[in-house]
Amino acid sequence: SQQGEEDPQALSIQEGENATMNCSYKTSINNLQWYRQNSGRGLVHLILIRSNEREKHSGRLRVTLDTSKKSSSLLITASRAADTASYFCATDVRGSTLGRLYFGRGTQLTVWP
Amino acid sequence: GAVVSQHPSWVICKSGTSVKIECRSLDFQATTMFWYRQFPKQSLMLMATSNEGSKATYEQGVEKDKFLINHASLTLSTLTVTSAHPEDSSFYICSARYRRQGSGNTIYFGEGSWLTVV
Numbered sequence: 001s002q003q004g005e006e007d008p009q010a011l012s013i014q015e016g017e018n019a020t021m022n023c024s025y026k027t028s029i030n031n032l033q034w035y036r037q038n039s040g041r042g043l044v045h046l047i048l049i050r051s052n053e054r055e056k057h058s059g060r061l062r063v064t065l066d067t068s069k070k071s072s073s074l075l076i077t078a079s080r081a082a083d084t085a086s087y088f089c090a091t092d093v094r095g096s097t098l099g100r101l102y103f104g105r106g107t108q109l110t111v112w113p
Numbered sequence: 114g115a116v117v118s119q120h121p122s123w124v125i126c127k128s129g130t131s132v133k134i135e136c137r138s139l140d141f142q143a144t145t146m147f148w149y150r151q152f153p154k155q156s157l158m159l160m161a162t163s164n165e166g167s168k169a170t171y172e173q174g175v176e177k178d179k180f181l182i183n184h185a186s187l188t189l190s191t192l193t194v195t196s197a198h199p200e201d202s203s204f205y206i207c208s209a210r211y212r213r214q215g216s217g218n219t220i221y222f223g224e225g226s227w228l229t230v231v
Contacts, residue, residue, distance in 0.1 A: 033220075035222075040204070040227070041224065041225065042119075042206060042222055042223060042224035042225040043157075043206065043222040043225075045220075045221075045222070088156065088157070097145070097162055097170075098145065098210060098218055099145050099147065099208070099210030099218055099220050100147060100159060100162060101147075101159075101208070101220060102159075103149075103156045103157040103158075104156060105155065105156045106155075106156055108154075
């Protein structure tokens, strides 16, 4: 399977703490994307990092990509209760159908007030 | 910005009936749309790739006669779950590929549709 794997599967932290989620994948990619999903809702695109990039920031989000290890991390700084959601990484696999994404299993993040 | 609308947001149907879910790109043309399925607390699994004007490409293990996909226009793809059974109850979500000139491809997701078969 080319599906990514996130860890941890679940993460529970206090408001103000940082949350780090990791994603590993198996094949060469064009880019890797992180999505957020609130319970029972659709996906919200958070950030895209291309295969030739190593780090990207967007507000409180910081994403790293290590193509040699086929892994990525998503860091949410100064977390808030509203950050509680599931977070998925998705890979745009090289040679695959344009636009097709392979999703990881997700990390359920709970931020306690 | 580009938006993908999915309808209905939720639907309850009786076993044996068919239900149609629509995926619309509101302000762009999408030659390719994707249909995913997600069981509770699990990841999104691609069911099929929908190409405008041609037959959909189904993933291994997905019954094409059960999950009918039609992509009749550049802004609309439909997924019809035929002869629905309780095990078809799931969250179905579509995405559309927007090709912006000079900027490559961007994927936009719909809000998803909850299907409950009773």
